[in-house]
Amino acid sequence: MASQSKNLSQGTIAVRGGLNTDDQYGSVVPVITPSTCYRYQEFATPRQFDYARKSNPSRRLVEQTVAKLEGGADAILTNCGMSAIHLVSVALLTPNDLVVAPHDCYGGSYRLFNSLSERGYFKAKFVDQSDPIALKQALSLGPKLVLIESPSNPLLRVVDIQDITRQAHEAGAIVLVDNTFMTPILQKPLELGADIVTHSCTKFLNGHSDLLAGILVFKDQQLATDVLWWANNIGTLTSSFDSYLLLRGLRTLAARVKLQQDNAQKVVEFLVNHPKVAKVYHPSLPSNLGHEIAKKQQKGFGSLLSFELAGQADVMPKFLKALNIFTLAQSLGGVESLICHPATMTHSGISAEARKTAGISDQLLRISVGLEEVDDLLADLQQALSVI
């Protein structure tokens, strides 16, 4: 699959995913196949698809397109980002196995690993992966699975995927990278050595904040086949209509990612110079943890950024109320600009103490910069900052 698309650029692969696959009518845009079951050719002879919990044509087109974009052998589309991470944990881990995850990973991933380990499904250890001693110590415990999330959520800290993967492989682990924030347009974890890439497709891959989906992309076909057995066993898969919408969203992925990134860079420059902003987090800033690694490992710095408001706790509600364009909502990667308060939203499932350890203060806000005209975005921030 990957070899056929070796010479095509990411933008072209994304635009053309699944086009011209209708042999019956020659429709350019692929047809939606809602059928849950598929007629056998004859006794004991199924066609390519037999029952839609395992696979179906609409879902398959998305899987093939994202596998090509990430340079993987195969992919499994699931009904949200968390179900993709859950699926891989259930498929790979037994009660004595250990998963090592970043201490500042997405709050939902933290909660999932933490709650399942408390119930004895497997063991989980959260570690600051930018701390070489802490990482080494965690890897010496012989984890079966290592999750890497770079840049991290919400502080956009960047870690060296290639180096951590090498160390994790030496320890005998399978490496899973959450590439939601970067997308394959800006970062290719499988090329950096990882075994599996996951995305919340709810975010940039769809880009329009109107469906939930997740994906796992595998370097190795056998691992994909093994995990697909579990996907069918549990039943984690996406509907045909959502698969169709996701494929449509993917067509503009490269264009969206580049424009949103350009807008974000201007927002970063504005915030860095504003007296009512105490600190800005974005991989483009030399002060950001892993800035040099980001320059080497990423094709761009992305459109997610975080910042801390100066002043006391009372400025937060005033600032958020004054915004007219940025919407207070806990997602990211859509064409519309969103703002989120991690401590009460995305990361509220993590204890206050764990948030403190991860550096997520109550004054922190995360922005997902969209495709609006950047001058309008800057003016909105300017007027909202002026009221605090």
Ligand code: PLP
């Ligand atoms: N991974 C990251 C980095 C995320 O930000 C999210 C959701 O915000 C997820 C995974 C989970 O995705 P979903 O909400 O589609 O289940």
